[in-house]
Amino acid sequence: MGAVTISSILEMLAMPFVIKAFICGTLIGAICAWLGIFVTLNKMAFFSESISHASITGIAISIWLSFDPSIFLIFFSVFMAGVIAFVSQSSFSSKDSVIGIIHSATIAIGIILLSFLKGGNTDLSRYLFGDIMAIRQLDIIICVALFIATVIYLLIFGKTHVITCLLSDFSVLEGISTPKYDFMLMIVLSLIIAVSVKIVGAILVTALLIIPSNAAKNITTSFKKFSMLSIKFGILGAVLGIFMSVVLDLPTGPSIIVVNALFYFITLGLRNYLRFSF
């Protein structure tokens, strides 16, 4: 690797694929952090993990059927969210157990399907580990459309999701059906996960949802500060992660997650050792 100078960094940052990466990374970082607040509130981290790992099967099916994985994953993730919701409601087992069973079964099916694919497959490794630098025009359009739709959704229903979390068992007394809103959140989450898989990969996508909000939770004392800081961490994590990836020639998805993880451990240290909160 040659010497890295400021001008060479600026040159790299001005490249079209890097600009696309910054656009998508920032949008996904922000929206995942915002949604992550509700994932943390409703204890849906395991659900998110399950949907993201199920995308392995989605990718395998799309490769087999020669569909575009980006579009196929959107439908497949929503389908999986529906399966989890349906089985959870009609099963005697706890929701966690149901998600665990579906999670394992889906990964197993995905691995079996992948074993039939001969040789390496670029699409597969891109979706498993993420490849934000390979973002296409279509991916940006999908990303921007889902970002706008999710922002509108959260502006309309965000408050109700907080209420269902705070009042949990008795929100029905105020005419609010918790299962209905939980299902709606599951669908929105599965859509965002489907898009984020391309950026950070199926294995790491849950981190985008849970780390910023938990980092913010460490040092905030009000919901307003918690929400704002969570979104700031999401955006900053994406920007710094992509920058680090470009400058140091590292994989982009893992770089974003490492930066986010640093935010978490720094805020944890601030809270535990310096008793800092605001």
Next chain:
Amino acid sequence: MSETQRLIQVKNISFKSGKVSILENITFNINYGSFVALIGPNGAGKSTLIKIMLGLLKQTEGEILYEGLTPETVNRSHHLLGYVPQNFSLDRTLPITLDEFFRFTCKIKKEEEFDAMLKMLNLFHLKKNMMGNLSGGEIQRALIAYNLIHNHEIIFLDEPTSAIDIEGETLIYSLLKDINERLGKTVIIISHDIDTVLKNVDTVICLNKTLHCMGCPHEIISGGLINELFESKRGFYKHGSCHHK
């Protein structure tokens, strides 16, 4: 319809969990504006009964009517029913202040009235505190405030003083008495603290899977009905004859 005629009707309520019978053929009426205690030994079905009355559980048989309306109808459109659960499942690490809790869960029309409510419940100085840092008694008072802001006409409380000290308990009961007498709310409370309950309420319902007895406190005490209840002698049913609300 006059105030005294307004009734909460519990008609032939039975509830089974699988094959296990939790409640059997419970029937009684409560007048709106009463302060009612639901007492009975552990496992008597008290919490189950109020969850059925709230519409949170569906009874196996029978019906509950609030001036002729089922709990489901009331919850869908009237929002009359308030609830203070025994265990409020709040994530104590969640960064949310008491003030934010109310602003998320209630429609606050007038700031002055909201502040006055918090002062009445001795919560005003805690407005900016994180919910997770509040004591059990403060959380219970916050939930009572939540019900008052929503203007719920009937408030159910499931052992609201089980996790708080004597001082906190006295405060909660004096608040409930005030809410009942001054604001005219119907208060239905489950408690194991029989002495305190009997001093404060106007109607006592004794439950042990079936309805054991119902009446005003002095009848229940003087008739020795409480002793019978806790000796698990079931099947005895008596409606008190004294005038209660």
